[in-house]
Amino acid sequence: MSQSISEYLSKIKWKDVFSFIIIASIMFVILKMLTGGILGTSLVVIENGPHSSMWPTYDQGDMFLIVKSKPDNIHMGDVIVYRSNLNPSIPDSKKLLIIHRVINITKVSTNEGIEYYYRVSGDNPDSNNYVDSYNISSTLIPYDAILGKTVFLIPKIGYLRLWLSAYPFIQYLVIGFLIIVLIYLILSPEEEKEKKEEKEEKCKEENTKKEKVSVKDKIFRYFQQLPKRIKNKVVNTFRDKKSRNKVIISVVFIISLIIFIPILDTIVSNRNLETGIKDISLVQIQQYDDGEIYFIAYKIYFSHDGTWNKVLKNFNITLIQNDKELAYMYWYSFYQKEGDLTIGGSIIVPTSDFNISQSFTISISYSIHLRFGHDTPYNFEKTFNT
Known part of the structure; x- marks a missing residue:
């Protein structure tokens, strides 16, 4: 029994196991960011729409990366995400998340220092002609209620999250399926790959036996030979007809892009509109x-x-x-x-x-x-x- 276990363990490629751990960690971080955030960073999707409160700038399905910023790093015009307190009886984890633009920053001096408050509103010209009410008595949103400000946007990819949220069992099925596939791909033996790796390891061992050079010497040799290598590369490029033609074609292609992109851009533009x-x-x-x-x-x-x-x-x-x-x-x-x-x-x-x-x-x-x-x-x- 112990022998069979040791044989199985010897077949496992620990490099692949490490890769699996990295991939699984990335999946966990993304899932955590989608469901609540990690290290002050979250992924938030505009859920209502079409023609949401941030339309036409942003709309349903747009996914934002938000980061918890310091109070003095939230500026006028920043799009922030905050928890509404219109219903104080609801726990924080279930309070409505709102994505709106900062239109006012108010600083209040207290004995403990400066406290920051923000007023926000949406970009929709028809439905958002008002200041958001944080609670029933004030429009001032305290810094503690802010999850963060948006720093990156992926348009429309949030529809996938909205769809998975509508059918939670599919979300768990997909995650489970991906984990099983990853485990199978990483832990299943690959004979051809193993033979190739064994051959490479033998070659490395033979080379190491022939010449044992310290890392310091290798680095020194590399930089010592670098100018000569660059010179030989440049000389060979212009001597060799194929290499020379590649350089000429690349230069012509880049110049063509610079010349013709603005021309093509003008052709496909809407001539009835002026930016x-x-x-x-x-x-x-x-x-x-x-x-x-x-x-x-x-x-x-x-x-x-x-x-x-x-x-x-x-x-x-x-x-x-x-x-x-x-x-x-x-x-x-x-x-x-x-x-x-x-x-x-x-x-x-x-x-x-x-x-x-x-x-x-x-x-x-x-x-x-x-x-x-x-x-x-x-x-x-x-x-x-x-």
Whole structure:
């Protein structure tokens, strides 16, 4: 019995076992991130939709990587995930997770230091013209309620998680099947592979016997011979006709890409659209938190002609009254939005700073980045009378 066990163990490739442990660990981390997070990092999917509260910037099925950031590392315009406290009787683990954009940061000095609070809202221009209520009495979200801010996005891949969540038994079947397959592939003996590895090991042993060189000497020899190797490689490349032709073809291909991609980009673009901000419209001005702040909601009419060469994924919004900048906002998207879009936006200003009876201006500054070319700055302004 002990002999058969030892024979079986001798056939196991411990390198493969180690690989299996690594793969299993990665699977565990991904599963943990999907179900609750690990080391302050989670994967979160927009579940409601289509036309969710973050549409048209993001929508149902988009999966975010979120990281628990320090309070002073959460900035205006960041998209964060927080636990709503509208129903305090529900335990934290079951509270509703909301993905919205930061539109205000409030710092409060206490005896223990500075406490950070955040106000958020969605990007949907039709359904999210309000500040999120954290609880029944305030729109201020404490830092402790924030799971993290989004740092990466994988569009639409979250539909897989939504589907698995709808049918949990399939999720367990898939995981179990993958584990069984991995165990079989790693622990099953492979005769051809074993023979090949045995042959390689014998060759290594013979080479080691012939010449025992220390690691230090090997490294020294490598760098000593490196200039000569590079020189020989370059010389042989230009002497050998095949190698020379490969270099010429590669250079021509790269130059062709640089020349023809912008041309092809222009051909496939929507010529009826001009990339940039077309207009701003005022939706409403509303007071919140016992008249402490004004919430100014607006719509931004945004276009992108679909060309790969042009990039417009962020812009700065400033509220100006009597030539004074009262508040600002920042908007960005992880990937390029194309076509004719209407984006919901909002800005918060303290009631003491804003005179609602006077006109004010919303200014949007942005740059269109050209992948093959220079950046072009633009500014769009519109004045409103209340």
